[in-house]
Amino acid sequence: MGKIMKHPFTGALYEVNADGNVMVKEGSREGVFDNCGRWLSGELRQADPQLCVWITNNPPSPFNARKTHPIE
Numbered sequence: 315m316g317k318i319m320k321h322p323f324t325g326a327l328y329e330v331n332a333d334g335n336v337m338v339k340e341g342s343r344e345g346v347f348d349n350c351g352r353w354l355s356g357e358l359r360q361a362d363p364q365l366c367v368w369i370t371n372n373p374p375s376p377f378n379a380r381k382t383h384p385i386e
Contacts, residue, residue: 319369321362328361328369336366 318329326340335354336347338361345356349370351363 317369319365321365324362326361328365330370334370336361336369 318327320327324340326338329337329339331337331346334349336349336351338345338347338358340358343356343358345358345361346354347361347366348354349366351361351366353359353361
């Protein structure tokens with residue numbers, strides 16, 4: 315099971331599936347979107363692109379993160 319979030323305005327459920335895409339369920343309608351909110355399949359053809367980006371966001375590994383240096 316992936317991450318699940320409820321849209322604060324529409325109440326639609328956003329869930330990351332095993333393929334890394336976002337399944338959106340709004341009432342009896344469903345749709346599948348990519349991580350940028352582009353429609354892939356399903357009856358529901360609109361999703362919040364910002365929420366799709368946010369729920370699929372994978373933070374960088376701490377080993378690959380940019381190192382910070384103290385400001386003198």
